[in-house]
Amino acid sequence: MSHFEPRDRSQIRRIPDRGHYDAATIYDIIDEALICHVGFSIDDRPFVLPMIHARDEDRLLFHGAKASRMLKHFQGGLDICVTITLLDGLVLARSVFHHSMNYRSVVIFGTGSIIEDPGEKLRGLELLTEHLIPGRWQDARLPSEKEMNATTLVSMRIEEASAKIRSGPPGDDEEDYELQIWAGVLPIRQQILDPVAGDRISEGIPVPDYVRSFVRMR
Amino acid sequence: MSHFEPRDRSQIRRIPDRGHYDAATIYDIIDEALICHVGFSIDDRPFVLPMIHARDEDRLLFHGAKASRMLKHFQGGLDICVTITLLDGLVLARSVFHHSMNYRSVVIFGTGSIIEDPGEKLRGLELLTEHLIPGRWQDARLPSEKEMNATTLVSMRIEEASAKIRSGPPGDDEEDYELQIWAGVLPIRQQILDPVAGDRISEGIPVPDYVRSFVRMR
Numbered sequence: 001m002s003h004f005e006p007r008d009r010s011q012i013r014r015i016p017d018r019g020h021y022d023a024a025t026i027y028d029i030i031d032e033a034l035i036c037h038v039g040f041s042i043d044d045r046p047f048v049l050p051m052i053h054a055r056d057e058d059r060l061l062f063h064g065a066k067a068s069r070m071l072k073h074f075q076g077g078l079d080i081c082v083t084i085t086l087l088d089g090l091v092l093a094r095s096v097f098h099h100s101m102n103y104r105s106v107v108i109f110g111t112g113s114i115i116e117d118p119g120e121k122l123r124g125l126e127l128l129t130e131h132l133i134p135g136r137w138q139d140a141r142l143p144s145e146k147e148m149n150a151t152t153l154v155s156m157r158i159e160e161a162s163a164k165i166r167s168g169p170p171g172d173d174e175e176d177y178e179l180q181i182w183a184g185v186l187p188i189r190q191q192i193l194d195p196v197a198g199d200r201i202s203e204g205i206p207v208p209d210y211v212r213s214f215v216r217m218r
Numbered sequence: 219m220s221h222f223e224p225r226d227r228s229q230i231r232r233i234p235d236r237g238h239y240d241a242a243t244i245y246d247i248i249d250e251a252l253i254c255h256v257g258f259s260i261d262d263r264p265f266v267l268p269m270i271h272a273r274d275e276d277r278l279l280f281h282g283a284k285a286s287r288m289l290k291h292f293q294g295g296l297d298i299c300v301t302i303t304l305l306d307g308l309v310l311a312r313s314v315f316h317h318s319m320n321y322r323s324v325v326i327f328g329t330g331s332i333i334e335d336p337g338e339k340l341r342g343l344e345l346l347t348e349h350l351i352p353g354r355w356q357d358a359r360l361p362s363e364k365e366m367n368a369t370t371l372v373s374m375r376i377e378e379a380s381a382k383i384r385s386g387p388p389g390d391d392e393e394d395y396e397l398q399i400w401a402g403v404l405p406i407r408q409q410i411l412d413p414v415a416g417d418r419i420s421e422g423i424p425v426p427d428y429v430r431s432f433v434r435m436r
Binding site: 009 | 231253256262263283285287300310315317321325343350354357358362368394396399401402405406410412415416418423424
């Protein structure tokens with residue numbers, strides 16, 4: 001799919017020219033983000049939880065403990081809304097009214113199902129690990145059968161999705177440009193600092209190249 | 219309130235020793251975050267949207283355009299779940315199974331109401347602006363009556379809340395510590411870069427001190 005048809009839930013109504021429905025834009029935001037916020041309703045009460053995700057073509061993958069309350073609910077084809085927000089800056093306009101953020105966000109709707117097939121499940125865990133930090137799957141100790149059984153993998157096809165993006169300088173009302181007020185953007189980025197080795201690292205194990213060179217930003 | 223009683227929705231069940239219910243811990247996470255994710259249900263379908271927030275004692279404030287679909291729903295005392303996640307690091311264990319994130323998150327439940335009183339509304343907008351960047355309210359052009367009328371302010375009392383925090387190095391199964399695999403943490407922080415002046419800034423207006431010195435991190 002190269003484009004998601006905007007429907008009632010996914011149509012951007014507030015400032016519609018910030019809306020994007022092409023898969024490339026939506027997928028780039030999904031792929032850059034380290035976490036997402038997963039929303040679902042139980043008895044018409046909303047829950048939102050942060051989760052690690054990965055994308056497999058037009059599907060999102062999540063994993064968690066077998067005993068997780070939330071993941072159990074996904075088994076029944078529960079409606080899910082997944083929202084991802086990348087913050088790019090604070091936008092300081094001359095007027096309080098036009099203050100804003102620069103951001104790239106996606107809102108995705110679909111239903112979840114639990115992956116039982118061991119091969120598919122292992123591949124899903126590989127995608128989740130590689131989404132976190134490419135190169136890790138080849139290096140780490142892979143899941144045992146017991147660990148596989150203790151893990152639930154959820155797959156959700158992206159049924160509806162839209163992105164909303166704001167970038168650039170503040171926009172002020174014409175008459176405000178002459179005010180003696182500074183206006184501009186404070187750019188924000190997610191910075192990855194130098195790796196900190198864990199406890200009891202065996203002597204002579206260097207920091208792997210894929211860790212040393214890990215960056216995750218535009 | 220100095221402590222939120224864990225109830226069915228807010229009790230941390232997965233890895234309960236990561237759960238915190240004291241207001242100081244919860245408020246610190248709320249106050250540090252620049253955005254939150256607001257979840258609500260309409261006809262039992264979940265929606266999650268990123269929003270700017272501020273805290274006023276035991277209340278969260280949000281604002282938006284008068285015409286916003288979402289904010290209209292809050293008028294009816296809709297159940298809301300607000301989730302905030304601060305990402306502190308990638309946790310690379312020797313086993314794929316024990317990979318994790320360092321994070322500080324809060325999940326908050328309550329119901330929203332719309333603030334109509336002009337004085338309360340102005341004060342709410344001041345809190346929202348000062349939450350974004352302290353010092354800005356004194357400097358910027360304050361809202362006109364027309365702008366006030368075009369803005370909806372929502373207040374939500376925190377009825378239930380819990381924080382979940384993971385920090386520190388990876389934990390591996392005892393027998394995995396001897397593996398020849400590097401393990402550790404890649405710390406992550408939100409970095410604020412140098413301010414970028416907007417278009418048509420009048421000559422001689424310096425970058426204000428509160429902008430130049432703005433940082434937002436532990």
